[in-house]
Amino acid sequence: MTTRRFWVYIEQEQGQVHPVSWELLGVARRLATEVAEEAAAAGDVISVEGLLLGHDVRSIAEEALQYGADRVYLMDDPVLHSYRNCPYYMSIASLAKKYEPEVFLVGATTLGRDLAGAIATALRTGLTADCTKLEMGEVKGASQKLLLATRPAFGGNIMATIVCRKHRPQMSSVRPRVFPAPSRDPNRQGEIVEEEVEVTEEGARACILEFIHAKEDAVDIEYSDVIVAGGRGLNGPDGFKLLKALADEMGGVVGATRPCVDAGWISYAHQVGQTGKTVRPKVYVAAGISGALQHKVGMQNADFIIAVNSDANAPIFEVADVGIVGDLFEVIPAMIEDIKARKEARA
């Protein structure tokens, strides 16, 4: 009997968990289910496990159990207080050698990318970046199902499915919001395993002298429920003022395509797409956006997409739930008024 372990890195900084951690626990649970039958037949046990490093973070381990982990390995030590590459990757690599996970998922955040590449190299295994689809599937010549990790290649025009046949763990990074977060079950129980931290302060080889918090532009489009996004059809920076008015009315934020960001109409923090943010709002309004692949990959998982475009053949209509063929300078102001009226009628 062996234990097939599906690992998720639980990302936290200064006690703040990155929600991608929960999204990945949801994925890991699904992957585990996909091998359930195979495991049962072989008498193997399946375990979805979180990995949590930090200082004074035990409460987060409990939260991870509620989001679906069967077990959380906790490394809690002052040396892990703030994220630093060396102590983190070394600690995780030694845990991975001890428990030999089959699959290991890490969020493709700045922290996750810094970490994942180092761990994969330390373990001499394969790592597939920015996966948009993950499943356990049969591969010719393999005795067990393998992780099929699909990611966009060539600017999103082709989807490549990558497998890691022999080396373990099979590692993937996934951007925030590509997968939905599972719901939290406050009654769910599991095991928290405290692990020894061997790295010392000398071994950390980096000292963070200062944290500088940016004042400007703290827009968080990734986790907004409503995004009103604009493209080149806005004709200039003023167009974004119009969208901002709609976004304010809807309680949302403004998004943008890359050409608008490149032209300086709006800052990079607003960019949606392959080289910007992946979003998953309840409502996405796309105004004056043609719907290039590189943009669509960042927004097509929205629950409800409204597209406004004067060109009836614009590819954005392929992903829209409702497509408005028309002039955005006519439609958006009308929509603002309409929403105001509907809100008043409700009150």
Added chain:
Amino acid sequence: MFHALVAIKQVPDTTNIRIDPDTGNLVREGVPAIMNPYDAHALAAAVEWKRKLNGRVTVISMGPPSFTTTLREAIELGADRAILLSDRKFAGADTLATSYVLAEVIRAVHSDDPVDLIFFGKQAIDGDTAQVGPGVAVRLDFPIVTYAVNVRAIDLNEATIVVERKTERWTEVVETPLPALVTCEKEIAAIPFAPLPDLIKSLRYDPEIWTLAGPVEFAADEIGVRGSPTIVYQMGTPPLPEAGEKINTREAGVSATLDLVFKKAEDAGVLDAMLGGAQ
């Protein structure tokens, strides 16, 4: 004397990529090859510090012989020495095999002529993996600072650097011992105009070509396809989602159009979100 090393990749200029409208495939012919933009900025930072500290800059790259044009460009931008790792057996490398080859080359350069600081781009725009830098740092057992936006100070006597790195949450100011590896954002340095002497030098410069035959020895099972744990198993085009209803404002009128939008929103259960959240 300060010795910086920069790892540079040549990439297709993805901002100019064209898609065949019939097949939906990438048209590779005629796509210009450029120096990976992040690597160009990393090189600019290395050259700035070389001028400040009176040092030198070595650039390395792994790829086909056509990469020499990019290495010449690096000389033009102020590098002093360029090495190209080129051998058919290196082809098909994933990030693990790539980090092996680059680390072995850096080790060889370092043992002849110690390197203080290694610059990488934050990622290559053709793969966007951002894995090779951390991989090389682990193999060399050098500390790494990723997403660097500014090298504030280099102290060769104390053998330390102070670097600002930008994460999603904040900017960190990090001190780390040398030798170290940094991966760079574009803000790290502006790309300068090449001074005339460097321009002339680059025209006559031939990068050193290193192969499997030497001067560095490589383990056959760590390079190319054999050294790559990941393989591309399948390729496909992204699935098309189902399109929703389309309505033309000129035919239906704006107000009827919006009525349809709100009805659909209600059906989809997002009406509250449309109206500024649950009231």
